[in-house]
């Protein structure tokens with residue numbers, strides 16, 4: 652039997668906020684969860700005390716379901732194991748694990764054995780089928796998406812193909828969803844909910860640099876490009892970003908163009924770094940990786956996370972609606 656993602660995760664609105672390294676801290680994730688959807692922090696390369704500090708802020712900020720996003724291909728299987736162990740040890744069961752791309756098979760069993768939900772973002776039918784068969788919520792990412800791209804299909808092509816193969820699985824659509832109308836299309840294609848990234852970059856609670864936020868609100872889809880230039884720290888995967896002087900001229904030197912602070916530690920930022928500019932970044936922000944989906948077409952103002960959730964809620968299946976259908 653098909654269920655909305657709200658019913659599966661135990662939230663009210665079938666809306667997932669994407670974990671976004673640097674941008675999605677505990678403040679954003681908790682604001683989204685406290686508004687009735689499913690928030691998520693971007694764990695990216697955090698480990699040890701830095702990850703613990705983020706997990707503490709997350710669990711202090713909400714007692715509702717909320718996620719921690721990790722990226723298997725960035726950290727590799729051993730580090731991923733350590734990150735997952737920390738999440739499972741240091742958070743209550745209301746915290747779910749979100750992964751960008753497929754992990755090794757053991758990860759599915761380990762997260763399930765801890766009684767946690769696993770949400771896996773995929774870009775192909777084969778990966779979606781594998782993730783669903785192992786009990787995960789499947790996020791189907793289309794090439795409209797901001798950030799790194801897992802496949803080559805458009806969002807609704809992938810959702811439709813996955814729904815054909817997986818009539819009962821919980822499938823969430825991602826990529827290019829900037830308005831309730833976009834969300835309606837994804838639900839009509841067979842999704843049980845939606846995941847939004849770019850729409851939450853411009854949330855008041857997001858840690859995106861103010862320049863990045865205003866660039867997203869001013870942009871249209873034609874200002875984005877699929878590139879592979881921002882590869883320092885995450886090589887070998889195409890990403891959709893706002894076009895910059897760096898995407899236009901990738902032959903520039905790899906010198907430092909700024910500095911940034913992550914969990915109290917300061918780092919120099921080289922040109923071509925995969926790291927997004929945050930409110931703790933200074934330097935040539937306009938040359939940094941500003942991931943942005945075609946969804947920016949419909950995003951023109953900054954708003955609170957609660958406002959964004961409230962705007963989408965009416966077109967999305969809610970947990971209450973599913974409960975009603977079951978009774979009826």
Ligand SMILES: Cc1cc2nc3c(=O)[nH]c(=O)nc-3n(C[C@H](O)[C@H](O)[C@H](O)COP(=O)(O)O)c2cc1C
Pocket residue numbers: 669670671672674693695720722750751772792795796797798799825826827828846847848849850852927941942943944945946947
């Ligand atoms: C600024 C930014 C950073 C992102 N970082 C991550 C990340 O760390 N982990 C992840 O799973 N997905 C990440 N994504 C991709 C999203 O999960 C998702 O595929 C995408 O945002 C959906 O398209 P949309 O941006 O048009 O909503 C990021 C997206 C953006 C815009």
